[in-house]
Amino acid sequence: MIMDIHSKRGGVKPALATIATICMILSVVIVIKTDVWTLVKGNISQTKVAPVQRDVNFDTKRFDVDAQVGADKSIDIQETIDVDFKNPRRGIIRTIPRTGTIKYKKDGKTKETQFRMNIKDVKVVDDEYNVEEKNGNTVIKIGDEDVKITGRHKYSITYKVQLYGIKEDYDLLAYNFLPQRWMTEIEQSKVNVDFHKSIKNQDIDVEGVDVIYGKKGEIDSKQSDFIKTTKGEKSVTIELTKPMQLNQTVVLRTILPKNFFENAPKLSINPYKGIAAGAVITLACLALWFIFRKKRNMIETVEVKAPDGLSPMQAGYIIDGTYDNEDMIGQILYLAQKGYLKIEQLDGKDSTYKLIKTKDISDDEAVYSKQLFEGLFLNGDTVSLKELPEEFSMYADAAGNAIAAEHVGEKSLSSPSAAMIRILAVIMSALPFMAVFANSSLTNMGTVYFPLLGLGGLLTLGLIALMARNYDKRFVKSKKSLYIGLGIKMVLIAVVQVLAFRFIAEQSLIAAVSSIAMTLVASLFAIRIQRPTPYANRMLGRLLGFKTFIKTAEVDRIKLLVDEDPQYFFKVLPYAYIFGLTDKWIKKFETIRIEQPEFLTGAIAYDILFYSTFMSSWTRDMEGEFSALSTVEASTGGLGGLDIISKLGGGGGGGGSW
Incomplete structure (x- = not known):
């Protein structure tokens, strides 16, 4: 039986x-349904991708390439692919990556950058x-569906590749002219690369152009007998001497003087449009907070018992606006103290507790108490915490709805408009990241990678929502606990966004830092948008006064109250629990005699150590039971004229039949 008590609350x-x-949930769906994790993981850790598997439906007889390198660092490519279909197929798919990571050596030093090509x-x-x-690739699907x-x-494909200049004191050219993720062996191939169009006033040292046959992630000079290279005055021709195996490629690479390609566009990020949009959203969150900020006017009064006879469930709901496990556990202890049930500790190594019904609940009790009580004893007058009725979750749901139904009208806790604005602001506070990321992705990659945008946005929004839930618990948590909880979620938001921006080629530090800063600022304003009603202010002031008394009351004052009511310890205990002050309350009775309660039974010694142990084990068992109720992938490359370490170059890609 699954139950999430946090979903059984009314209100906003x-x-x-x-x-x-x-x-x-949607984040998990994105990870499962797209290749986003593979792409991100590959960019972050350079993890090798799984080798391509052979497509048994066709053979590739020839794969010829004619390439013209232009002065603007573009390459006009014509691919002629001759295939033999062994089984009926509609055609072929050619996939060309537009982004990737480049890792190489220059002057003996390892360097890494990211490339993009259009x-x-x-x-x-x-x-x-x-x-x-699709997912950072250009996918060409050839054939008739019918x-x-x-x-x-034989297929003939033409396209233009636009490479970009780099921010170094040299220029680079590297391109995989045969796809390393092609799904069959390539029996024959001739690749001709012509530099006539790229040469104006500068000359190119064709002899310095390297041609390499190898696997993605490695270059093995022993495999050079797979290719034959012929270098003309301004061209290079490469022919296969043996069939090219799966997961292999042919790379042409060279290092060139700076600005060799005079008209090459520069790959540069312009984050300011995204930052400007994010700033507007952040200011909007600030404006909403200013307009709908809390007007608490709360006066904390001295209280030695629950004000107006509030039950633990009512007190818990008012103090943080939620109905949760702690409220329900405190309410059960409250019902036991009122004589409706007994709590018996069972013997044994894995001792637990059972609840024993002693009488029917009074008609005068609140609806939520009746729902909770009836749900516990659906199957009889005795129930073990290990064997709660399967229908208990429905009764807990009804109790949550009932407690929420009591706090409407004059007893509502928050302005409905402020509550809705808070949710809107929480959602808005995730938008600065999405604006900056989308702009950076579009600027650098020529496209917005929506799976990663969605994943990062959803995780950011989810963490901000958890920050808001954390903030709502500030009156029942210590400041240290509150700050740690908020801090952890803020760090996770930063980590999520750093990983997302890590995917973008030539990502701008200012874009990532601005995105994180604006998200955190907007979220901190958003979660604080609250406007309590006069009733909430009045009752919250009294409850916080009661909490302060439990926390700070002197022993002599407590002794006087115990003399007036020997059961005072147990009447306060459920409230101390929902306030997170159980241990402090028990400790105050080290020198005060506690009268044995009628609702606790079992072979146990009743002393201060017992009560501390009882509350710890009882609440642990209760919380435990209630919580139990509750793809085409981019190939990446290196650069020409350099010592390749783990990648080959732009281009390449893959394909198969369909």
């Missing part, structure tokens, strides 16, 4: 828990085709 604040839960002007001769941008073919078929 449960929406925060719902938002957090939905965000986390793919445009895609055309396929004499075949139907469709082009889409027609399957067998035997030999």
Whole structure:
């Protein structure tokens, strides 16, 4: 039986828990349904991707490439692919990555950067085709949905690759001219790379151009007998001498003088549009807080018992606006103290407790107390905490709805408009990240990578919602606990956003830092948007006065109260528990005699140590039981003329049949 007691509350604040839960669920869905985790993990840790598996439906007889390198560092490419379909297929899919990580050596030093290239002007001769941008790749799907073919078929694909200049004192050219994730061996291939268009006033040392055959992630000079390279005056021709195996590629690379490609566009980030949008959203959250900020006017009074006879469940709901496990456990202890049930500790190594009904609950008790009591004893007058009725969750749900129903109208705790504005502001506070990330992604990668945008946005929003829930507990948590809880979630928000920006090529430090700062500032204003009603102010002041008394009362004062009411310790105990002051309250009775209560039974010694142990084990068992109730992947590359360490170069990609 599954039960989440935090979802059994009325009012607006449960929406925060719902938002957090939905965000986390959708985040898991994104991770499962897309390749976002593979891409992020690959960018962060350079983790090797799984090798491609052979497509048994076709063979690749030839894969020829004719490439013209332009003065603007573009490459006009024509691919001629001759395949033999062994089984009926519609056609082929060609995938070309537009982003990746480059790791290389220059002057003996290891360097790492990220590249982006644009793919445009895609055309396929004499075949139907469709082009889409997907997860950082250009995907060309060739063939007719309604027609399957067998035997030999030749495909001709043309497209332009736009590479970018780099921020170094040299220029680089590196490109994988054969796809390392092609799903069959390539029996024959001829690759011709012509530099005539790229040369104006400068000359190119064709002899200095390296051509390498190898696997992604390694270059093995022993495999050079797989290719034959012919260098002309301004061109390089590469031919396979043996079939190219799976997960292999052919890379052309060279290092060139700075500004060799005079007209090459620079890959640079302009984060300011995204930052400006994020700043506007942050200021909007600040404005909402200023307009709907709390007007508490709360006066803390001295109270030695629960004001107006409030039950623990009522007190817990008023003090933090939620109905949760602590409130329910305190209420059960309260019902026991009133004589409706007994609590018996069972013997044994794994001792637990059972609840024994002693009488029917009075009609004068509140609806939520009746619902809770009836739910406990659905199957008889005795129930073990290990065997709560399966229907108990429904009764707990009804109790939560009943406690919320009591706090409407004059007894409502918060202005409905302020509560809704708070939820709106919480959602808005995740938008600065999304604005900055989307702008940075579009500027640097030519596209917005929506899976990562969604994942980062959802995780950020979920954590902000949890921050709000944490803030709502400030009256029943210590300041240290409150600050630690908020701090952990703020650190996690920063980590999520750093990992997201890590994916973007040439990411700007100012973009990432601004995104994190604006998100945290906006969220801290958003979670503090509250406007308690006069009733909430009055009752909260009295409850906090009662809490202060439990925490700070002198022993002599307590002795006088015990003399007046020998059961005073037990009447206060449920409230001390929901206030998080159980140990402090018990400790005050080290020198005060506690009269044995009628609602506790079992072979136990009743002393101060027992009560401390009892509350610890009882609440642990109760909380334990209630909580139990409750893809085409981018290939990446290195740079020409350098010592490649773990990547090969731009281009490459993969493909197969469909």
